[in-house]
Amino acid sequence: MLAAGKVTTDQAERLMAALGRDDSGGATTAVAIEPRSMANVKYLRVLVDGTEEGHPLKVNIRVPLQLLRAGVRLASLIPARAQGAVNEALRQEGLSVDLSQIKPENIEELIDALRELTVEVDTADGSDPIKVRVFCE
Amino acid sequence: MVAVLALRSDPRARRWWIPLPLFLLWLILAPLAIVWVPVVIVLCAVVEIDPFRAMGTAWQLLAGLRDLRLDVQTHEADIHMTFI
Numbered sequence: 001m002l003a004a005g006k007v008t009t010d011q012a013e014r015l016m017a018a019l020g021r022d023d024s025g026g027a028t029t030a031v032a033i034e035p036r037s038m039a040n041v042k043y044l045r046v047l048v049d050g051t052e053e054g055h056p057l058k059v060n061i062r063v064p065l066q067l068l069r070a071g072v073r074l075a076s077l078i079p080a081r082a083q084g085a086v087n088e089a090l091r092q093e094g095l096s097v098d099l100s101q102i103k104p105e106n107i108e109e110l111i112d113a114l115r116e117l118t119v120e121v122d123t124a125d126g127s128d129p130i131k132v133r134v135f136c137e
Numbered sequence: 138m139v140a141v142l143a144l145r146s147d148p149r150a151r152r153w154w155i156p157l158p159l160f161l162l163w164l165i166l167a168p169l170a171i172v173w174v175p176v177v178i179v180l181c182a183v184v185e186i187d188p189f190r191a192m193g194t195a196w197q198l199l200a201g202l203r204d205l206r207l208d209v210q211t212h213e214a215d216i217h218m219t220f221i
Contacts, residue, residue, distance in 0.1 A: 042204075043204070052211065052212075053212075055211065055212030056210065056211075056212070057210070057211055058208070058209075058210040059208065059209050059210075060206070060207075060208035061206065061207050061208070062204065062205065062206040062207075063205060064201050064202075064203065064204045064205060066197070066200065066201040066203075067198065067201030067202060067205060068201075069197070069201070070194055070197035070198040070200075070201045071198070073190075073194045073197065074194050074198065077186055077187075077190060077191055077194055079184055079185050079186060082184075
């Protein structure tokens with residue numbers, strides 16, 4: 001508009017300032033919406049779609065996040081001396097997880113991270129890869 | 138709460154639906170729970186766990202089962218389980 005001569009530089013400056021205020025208002029609105037949408041997340045979904053030895057394979061799992069949160073609280077109930085033994089057993093199974101580090105806040109981080117995750121798993125027989133989708137809804 | 142289990146051994150076979158009324162199970166177990174509470178408190182004290190936190194977490198686990206859904210379809214079997 002300035003280049004076209006429709007507004008003066010002073011008017012353009014005031015317009016930009018007003019837009020800047022609108023931008024900041026818009027950003028605030030976006031931040032306000034984000035936590036609400038997070039609060040609406042209720043389930044962890046795991047969808048597996050593919051073929052196994054030429055036959056269709058479908059898995060559809062819906063886990064309430066309330067159950068996951070309760071599971072995390074259950075893990076935090078394990079006495080410290082038992083956690084060492086559990087950690088060791090998990091390590092032997094190839095899972096290097098420290099139970100003492102798992103806290104309820106981690107579930108929120110997990111939900112954040114799992115907005116949408118798709119993994120394609122190659123099969124041993126060379127057929128179409130199995131598609132695994134993990135997301136929260 | 139009701140759990141519904143559906144099983145089918147073959148894609149062409151008939152699917153068996155098994156409803157499990159868990160709320161009836163809770164009703165039956167409720168008197169036993171009252172008897173078991175002191176035992177749970179003693180056991181928690183022995184293993185140094187807050188008994189009230191433990192019971193609260195157990196309750197949350199049971200309550201969290203609501204809306205859990207599991208569907209697995211393979212060429213060998215078809216399993217469906219849901220908690221309502």
